[in-house]
Amino acid sequence: MAAQRKTSRYVVPIAVAGIAAATIGLVPALAASGDSDLPEITAQQLIEKIAASDTQTLSGTFKISTDLGLPAFDGLLGGLAGGGSGEGSADPSAQLTKLVSGTHTLKIAADGPERQKLTLLDGKEQYSLVHNGDEVWAYDSASNQVFHEKGAEEAGRAPEKELPASPKALADEVLKAAGDTTSITVGGTANVAGRDAYRLVIAPKQQGSTVEAVTIAVDAATGTPLKFTLDSTSGGKPVVDAGFTKVDFARPAASEFDFTVPKGAEVTEGDQLEKDHAGKAPEDLEKALGDFGLGGAGQNGPEVVGEGWTAIATFDTGEAAPKTEDAPKEARGFLDALGDEVSGKFGSGTVFKTKIVNALMTDDGKVYVGAVTPQALVDAANAAQ
Known part of the structure; x- marks a missing residue:
């Protein structure tokens, strides 16, 4: 194997x-x-x-x-x-x-x-x-x-x-x-x-x-x-x-x-x-993601909200989201260019945007990801409250 x-x-x-x-x-x-x-x-x-x-x-x-x-x-x-x-x-x-x-x-x-x-x-x-x-x-x-x-x-x-x-x-x-x-x-x-x-x-x-x-x-x-x-x-x-x-x-x-x-x-x-x-690249990548609060996905596993083209995967990292400056240096400028601050009933967080896949990370460590608009992610986070 x-x-x-x-x-x-x-x-x-x-x-x-x-x-x-x-x-x-x-x-x-x-x-x-x-x-x-x-x-x-x-x-x-x-x-x-x-x-x-x-x-x-x-x-x-x-x-x-x-x-x-x-x-x-x-x-x-x-x-x-x-x-x-x-x-x-x-x-x-x-x-x-x-x-x-x-x-x-x-x-x-x-x-x-x-x-x-x-x-x-x-x-x-x-x-x-x-x-x-x-x-x-x-x-x-x-x-x-x-x-x-x-x-x-x-x-x-x-x-x-x-x-x-x-x-x-x-x-x-x-x-x-x-x-x-x-x-x-x-x-x-x-x-x-x-x-x-x-x-x-x-x-x-x-x-x-x-x-x-x-x-x-x-x-x-x-x-x-x-x-x-x-x-x-x-x-x-x-x-x-x-x-x-x-x-x-x-x-x-x-x-x-x-x-x-x-x-x-x-x-x-x-x-x-x-x-x-051996053991280096996966561990280093896992550590880098973990340092930025993205390592908890595998622990809790994603849940899927919605269906079809508007399905959203959501998971809880289990810890408060860090600031961009806490990210690995290779990723800081990249994340700065992607992120927009948003807020709602869920509190506040950051939406990281591409032309297809968007992700919302709330300040309390919850993540919502899908090929949906940023507003759809905010709506899903609000509905989870």
């Missing part, structure tokens, strides 16, 4: 490539869109088309643009974790945090669940992540550092899950799960990376959610999602806007997944990295 947790720490990011091969939607890229002349289709038929897609091979270029409405926090997570795996490291868990802000260009290749390659292109430098059979290789050209992990295939294998027997059954389950809180419609057509696509639009029916809509452009021929857009009710740029600029569903050459250690590169084995970080 420990070995599985260890290896999956690095395998999960590269699994993005595998997910992309079958359900490309989490990390695809910005692409020009336009109307396509396609036959009409219902939302259920489009969901069935996605479920029936058997795409296993592809290669392409995509861009992902993320705007959470946050101040820059490159290196913040690494700084809190205390693991020293930030810039100048090939560690995937550090490098791929770059994707949570800004705009990035990536190249992807996939040949089924056993072989994927993802390359992050930032200026003249490149970061490559390769999964080939039971091995994961990662290379950071800026530092000439290599990361290597053995046993990736078995450790990264997801547990078996019982799925609906047919695409129609899966579509029925999706629509049933949406219930009265969600609208699922076909929002016209588009052209993504030169391919005709349908737009599947998923939106909340409830008031108070920060989510305006999730739109997925689905390839009309293969049923493969090609573009993913998450819009916030706050307007402006999408929170996530990602879609292919080029895509080819032919099988990539086997040599695409070969990896040779560059001359002079320093190689870090996953086992050694795990030993170096």
Whole structure:
């Protein structure tokens, strides 16, 4: 079990490539869109088309643009974790945090669940992540550092899950799960990376959610999602806007997944990295959160108020909330930029805001978190009195 947790720490990011091969939607890229002349289709038929897609091979270029409405926090997570795996490291868990802000260009290749390659292109430098059979290789050209992990295939294998027997059954389950809180419609057509696509639009029916809509452009021929857009009710740029600029569903050459250690590169084995970080990063992060009054969530466990898109998780840290100046130095400016003081029947507290997820921390240590407006969090805190 420990070995599985260890290896999956690095395998999960590269699994993005595998997910992309079958359900490309989490990390695809910005692409020009336009109307396509396609036959009409219902939302259920489009969901069935996605479920029936058997795409296993592809290669392409995509861009992902993320705007959470946050101040820059490159290196913040690494700084809190205390693991020293930030810039100048090939560690995937550090490098791929770059994707949570800004705009990035990536190249992807996939040949089924056993072989994927993802390359992050930032200026003249490149970061490559390769999964080939039971091995994961990662290379950071800026530092000439290599990361290597053995046993990736078995450790990264997801547990078996019982799925609906047919695409129609899966579509029925999706629509049933949406219930009265969600609208699922076909929002016209588009052209993504030169391919005709349908737009599947998923939106909340409830008031108070920060989510305006999730739109997925689905390839009309293969049923493969090609573009993913998450819009916030706050307007402006999408929170996530990602879609292919080029895509080819032919099988990539086997040599695409070969990896040779560059001359002079320093190689870090996953086992050694795990030993170096053993007990350190989780403990340091837990201490940092605990020092700022966020360590009690695991003790009391969250409760959920509401349902659907306006559900709010709430828990009691068990102690008075500290001031921002008590936070770890890596986080102080970040928290200052996010926080607004609020008050109500519950007393007073601070709302930490993004374009999607907001959190209210009251002065007596209670926390309310959800993809809802700050006012919805205040209302929930008042109702708890």
